[in-house]
Amino acid sequence: DVKVTQSSRYLVKRTGEKVFLECVQDMDHENMFWYRQDPGLGLRLIYFSYDVKMKEKGDIPEGYSVSREKKERFSLILESASTNQTSMYLCASSSPGTGPNQPQHFGDGTRLSIL
Amino acid sequence: AQTVTQSQPEMSVQEAETVTLSCTYDTSESDYYLFWYKQPPSRQMILVIRQEAYKQQNATENRFSVNFQKAAKSFSLKISDSQLGDAAMYFCAYRPGGGGADGLTFGKGTHLIIQP
Numbered sequence: 023d024v025k026v027t028q029s030s031r032y033l034v035k036r037t038g039e040k041v042f043l044e045c046v047q048d049m050d051h052e053n054m055f056w057y058r059q060d061p062g063l064g065l066r067l068i069y070f071s072y073d074v075k076m077k078e079k080g081d082i083p084e085g086y087s088v089s090r091e092k093k094e095r096f097s098l099i100l101e102s103a104s105t106n107q108t109s110m111y112l113c114a115s116s117s118p119g120t121g122p123n124q125p126q127h128f129g130d131g132t133r134l135s136i137l
Numbered sequence: 138a139q140t141v142t143q144s145q146p147e148m149s150v151q152e153a154e155t156v157t158l159s160c161t162y163d164t165s166e167s168d169y170y171l172f173w174y175k176q177p178p179s180r181q182m183i184l185v186i187r188q189e190a191y192k193q194q195n196a197t198e199n200r201f202s203v204n205f206q207k208a209a210k211s212f213s214l215k216i217s218d219s220q221l222g223d224a225a226m227y228f229c230a231y232r233p234g235g236g237g238a239d240g241l242t243f244g245k246g247t248h249l250i251i252q253p
Binding site: 055057062063064065066067070080081110112114125126128130131 | 172179180184187228230239242243246
């Protein structure tokens with residue numbers, strides 16, 4: 023089974039802090055994604071990466087950046103955290119090798135609170 | 138841009154009955170993929186079923202089936218013989234075709250309640 027591991031299940035940070043959310047997958051997937059989930063809004067794509075050191079903006083990239091130095095690890099960075107970034111963050115990975123209909127596999131999410 | 142609409146914020150069904158969750162989408166693409174994901178209180182997003190737009194046959198996975206109407210851009214999920222373990226948030230999702238690493242576009246979700 024594919025395992026996508028997010029480093030923290032719950033995280034509390036203060037306004038203005040630099041925050042790192044880490045995600046690791048163990049299936050050698052090329053593609054990795056960061057989503058944000060808010061009640062009544064569903065999941066929205068922040069950034070994704072299709073290869074090491076490659077990144078693409080999703081639908082809501084403002085206030086975020088990402089880093090992918092190794093294939094298995096994809097980090098989401100909040101450069102200067104703000105209260106409107108309080109949310110659930112979900113990481114996912116997928117492999118294009120077996121076709122574009124292959125599902126994304128998700129981590130358990132990090133519930134981030136910015137005080 | 139593609140959009141996915143789930144018009145039912147919450148649905149309730151008696152255990153063992155059948156329930157249908159609605160999903161419509163808007164796209165100008167002819168090649169795409171549709172998914173239903175389930176998110177129980179544990180927060181793990183679990184793939185329920187997937188459909189390729191070029192396939193006319195509706196996908197089926199055990200008690201779960203879809204009614205895919207391409208012309209109407211509709212992709213509803215039917216759950217037969219509902220079980221308590223089916224209680225969860227259900228998200229409809231769209232992905233464009235091609236081999237790229239495109240992310241999914243999700244609907245806002247439907248909260249499914251199973252009454253014992």
